[in-house]
Amino acid sequence: xxxxxxxxxxxxxxxxxxxxxxxxxxxxxxxxxxxxxxxxxxxxxxxxxxxxxxxxxxxxxxxxxxxxxxxxxxxxxxxxxxxxxxxxxxxxxxxxxxxxxxxxxxxxxxxxxxxxxxxxxxxxxxxxxxxxxxxxxxxxxxxxxxxxxxxxxxxxxxxxxxx
Amino acid sequence: xxxxxxxxxxxxxxxxxxxxxxxxxxxxxxxxxxxxxxxxxxxxxxxxxxxxxxxxxxxxxxxxxxxxxxxxxxxxxxxxxxxxxxxxxxxxxxxxxxxxxxxxxxxxxxxxxxxxxxxxxxxxxxxxxxxxxxxxxxxxxxxxxxxxxxxxxxxxxxxxxxxxxxxxxxxxxxxxxxxxxxxxxxxxxxxxxxxxxxxxxxxxxxxxxxxxxxxxxxxxxxxxxxxxxxxxxxxxxxxxxxxxxxxxxxxxxxxxxxxxxxxxxxxxxxxxxxxxxxxxxxxxxxxxxxxxxxxxxxxxxxxxxxxxxxxxxxxxxxxxxxxxxxxxxxxxxxxxxxxxxxxxxxxxxxxxxxxxxxxxxxxxxxxxxxxxxxxxxxxxxxxxxxxxxxxxxxxxxxxxxxxxxxxxxxxxxxxxxxxxxxxxxxxxxxxxxxxxxxxxxxxxxxxxxxxxxxxxxxxxxxxxxxxxxxxxxxxxxxxxxxxxxxxxxxxxxxxxxxxxxxxxxxxxxxxxxxxxxxxxxxxxxxxxxxxxxxxxxxxxxxxxxxxxxxxxxxxxxxxxxxxxxxx
Numbered sequence: 125x126x127x128x129x130x131x132x133x134x135x136x137x138x139x140x141x142x143x144x145x146x147x148x149x150x151x152x153x154x155x156x157x158x159x160x161x162x163x164x165x166x167x168x169x170x171x172x173x174x175x176x177x178x179x180x181x182x183x184x185x186x187x188x189x190x191x192x193x194x195x196x197x198x199x200x201x202x203x204x205x206x207x208x209x210x211x212x213x214x215x216x217x218x219x220x221x222x223x224x225x226x227x228x229x230x231x232x233x234x235x236x237x238x239x240x241x242x243x244x245x246x247x248x249x250x251x252x253x254x255x256x257x258x259x260x261x262x263x264x265x266x267x268x269x270x271x272x273x274x275x276x277x278x279x280x281x282x283x284x285x286x287x
Numbered sequence: 288x289x290x291x292x293x294x295x296x297x298x299x300x301x302x303x304x305x306x307x308x309x310x311x312x313x314x315x316x317x318x319x320x321x322x323x324x325x326x327x328x329x330x331x332x333x334x335x336x337x338x339x340x341x342x343x344x345x346x347x348x349x350x351x352x353x354x355x356x357x358x359x360x361x362x363x364x365x366x367x368x369x370x371x372x373x374x375x376x377x378x379x380x381x382x383x384x385x386x387x388x389x390x391x392x393x394x395x396x397x398x399x400x401x402x403x404x405x406x407x408x409x410x411x412x413x414x415x416x417x418x419x420x421x422x423x424x425x426x427x428x429x430x431x432x433x434x435x436x437x438x439x440x441x442x443x444x445x446x447x448x449x450x451x452x453x454x455x456x457x458x459x460x461x462x463x464x465x466x467x468x469x470x471x472x473x474x475x476x477x478x479x480x481x482x483x484x485x486x487x488x489x490x491x492x493x494x495x496x497x498x499x500x501x502x503x504x505x506x507x508x509x510x511x512x513x514x515x516x517x518x519x520x521x522x523x524x525x526x527x528x529x530x531x532x533x534x535x536x537x538x539x540x541x542x543x544x545x546x547x548x549x550x551x552x553x554x555x556x557x558x559x560x561x562x563x564x565x566x567x568x569x570x571x572x573x574x575x576x577x578x579x580x581x582x583x584x585x586x587x588x589x590x591x592x593x594x595x596x597x598x599x600x601x602x603x604x605x606x607x608x609x610x611x612x613x614x615x616x617x618x619x620x621x622x623x624x625x626x627x628x629x630x631x632x633x634x635x636x637x638x639x640x641x642x643x644x645x646x647x648x649x650x651x652x653x654x655x656x657x658x659x660x661x662x663x664x665x666x667x668x669x670x671x672x673x674x675x676x677x678x679x680x681x682x683x684x685x686x687x688x689x690x691x692x693x694x695x696x697x698x699x700x701x702x703x704x705x706x707x708x709x710x711x712x713x714x715x716x717x718x719x720x721x722x723x724x725x726x727x728x729x730x731x732x733x734x735x736x737x738x739x740x741x742x743x744x745x746x747x748x749x750x751x752x753x754x755x756x757x758x759x760x761x762x763x764x765x766x767x768x769x770x771x772x773x774x775x776x777x778x779x780x781x782x783x784x785x786x787x788x789x790x791x792x793x794x795x796x797x798x799x800x801x802x803x804x805x806x807x808x809x810x811x812x813x814x815x816x817x818x819x820x821x822x823x824x825x826x827x828x829x830x831x832x833x834x835x836x837x838x839x840x841x842x843x844x845x846x847x848x849x850x851x852x853x854x
Contacts, residue, residue: 187593
């Protein structure tokens with residue numbers, strides 16, 4: 125099953141490679157990973173999407189906790205949470221397709237943020253499955269470029285991941 | 288007081304109470320070596336002949352004393368040579384601080400002479416590592432390194448210090464406090480879980496204590512012995528745990544696992560409750576996980592949460608320091624009104640005694656060749672079972688574990704996790720430095736000893752009277768054993784041609800060399816080796832043994848604990 129694991133870690137060089145090194149050394153998957161500093165400049169927030177059996181996920185969380193640079197770990201998928209991903213997708217848009225893409229983007233609540241005579245660049249935010257659905261709705265031959273941020277998320281309600 | 292980083296380093300070690308530091312100089316640590324010359328008062332530096340040996344020596348010191356081993360090597364090849372030693376310590380959770388020199392910060396990343404990304408190279412084999420970029424952070428980083436290495440589940444920590452940081456100046460004061468916000472090792476096991484575990488123990492009909500190296504690392508031998516006696520349960524120990532409970536005690540069933548005893552492995556297999564203490568269900572212990580202890584509930588006490596339910600699912604996990612948890616278990620046992628099931632235990636012991644009666648460690652004592660088992664037994668007799676024994680890796684290691692029963696912790700020093708050939712001799716140097724008057728034996732083979740044979744020179748320089756017991760069968764015995772069993776006797780590359788004359792080799796280093804090749808004279812020759820005559824001499828004892836001999840019992844790969852090959 126897919127899990128979104130979110131953690132606070134020391135904002136230090138090498139911290140990210142300790143996390144990614146753990147995953148490669150122990151043979152765990154990383155489907156997506158995103159990391160950036162937080163309002164506390166000594167901390168970075170890292171979110172990764174992985175999959176495995178319950179036992180594997182438990183081991184992943186334990187091993188992450190063992191890393192000295194990792195301050196706090198939370199498996200967001202354990203509770204009620206909100207997750208979002210950002211995608212920028214550049215499409216070949218000519219003729220009838222210009223109108224078609226414009227409509228499709230509106231249906232998916234995306235924005236066309238850059239336009240040329242032959243291309244559209246669409247920005248879309250949502251759960252990963254929604255972004256997948258948008259991609260699936262487009263002729264693959266007309267997709268010029270896709271970039272996705274990886275999933276980020278927070279717990280619903282007043283609960284927070286903080287130190 | 289303002290001083291250079293190099294002097295801060297040396298003064299820090301003095302203040303930390305470090306007695307010995309094993310190392311080898313080089314370009315990127317010259318400022319530190321100079322500071323050792325000018326500032327070291329109590330700190331004793333031992334010059335080895337290869338960086339790998341420096342790490343193993345510090346490791347041997349740590350294993351025999353419980354104090355952290357400290358190593359100093361240069362950048363590049365100094366650091367990469369140390370890697371095998373660091374990994375050895377990591378796999379066995381040995382407290383160690385390894386300081387590596389690094390090229391100047393301005394040169395990092397430019398492929399400078401003797402530059403290697405030491406922090407990157409060592410990352411998977413350390414508890415943590417640091418690159419010190421600012422001399423003002425040096426003392427506090429060293430403090431963190433020692434704190435991390437010695438607390439919680441111990442392990443090696445690498446501190447990489449660029450040359451310009453060694454030369455830069457800062458104020459030095461020994462940091463009293465250490466603060467790592469993400470690192471709070473558990474100091475106490477959960478009392479509710481401990482109570483539940485004790486109840487489960489008392490209700491068991493076929494219980495088995497299974498204890499490992501964590502008991503030794505956690506200084507919990509006395510508490511374990513007390514609890515084992517109180518419960519009257521049988522106890523099996525892992526390769527790393529030998530000595531934590533006295534082998535001569537009748538409750539001890541010896542070592543379990545791949546080359547464990549019949550009674551230990553069958554006892555585990557048929558048990559209805561495994562009480563795992565400071566052990567990690569290693570594959571060499573469990574055999575085939577599918578077939579592992581089918582009827583048993585499992586209690587697992589460990590300081591490291593990640594060790595729990597890693598290989599085997601556990602019924603009652605207790606995360607905490609072994610000593611504290613066992614102390615509390617003993618207290619609960621003293622207070623409780625519940626009693627263990629005496630009738631069931633008596634029946635269980637009767638079954639165990641039946642298994643024990645097979646005498647699985649017996650071997651053929653006839654014949655004109657020396658049996659390796661007999662050699663180890665003779666060493667045990669001559670040293671009255673009271674030596675510090677280090678070993679290399681292979682058949683001789685298993686023979687030592689089987690035929691040199693240990694009654695005290697920290698006496699058996701071997702590379703259990705990584706299985707590093709070449710560990711034995713340098714580790715023995717570390718033990719001998721820690722205990723100058725003790726009898727220190729290095730059990731090795733003609734293969735392993737040659738992986739760090741250059742250390743005979745270090746032993747000469749520092750007058751280390753290690754007794755090397757080399758079981759020389761002219762082949763890489765454990766490799767050959769597997770080839771015999773599983774590769775249709777195709778002995779590919781397991782034959783050692785062109786062996787040196789070890790007696791002459793030892794003599795060329797001004798040590799004593801002795802060859803033993805007759806079972807009839809072996810005991811008398813060993814008596815002499817361990818006599819007053821050679822008390823202050825290193826003796827290399829080259830024992831020519833029967834190469835047909837294999838290590839039994841054996842659980843083949845993929846088999847269960849109940850599927851042992853006896854002789």
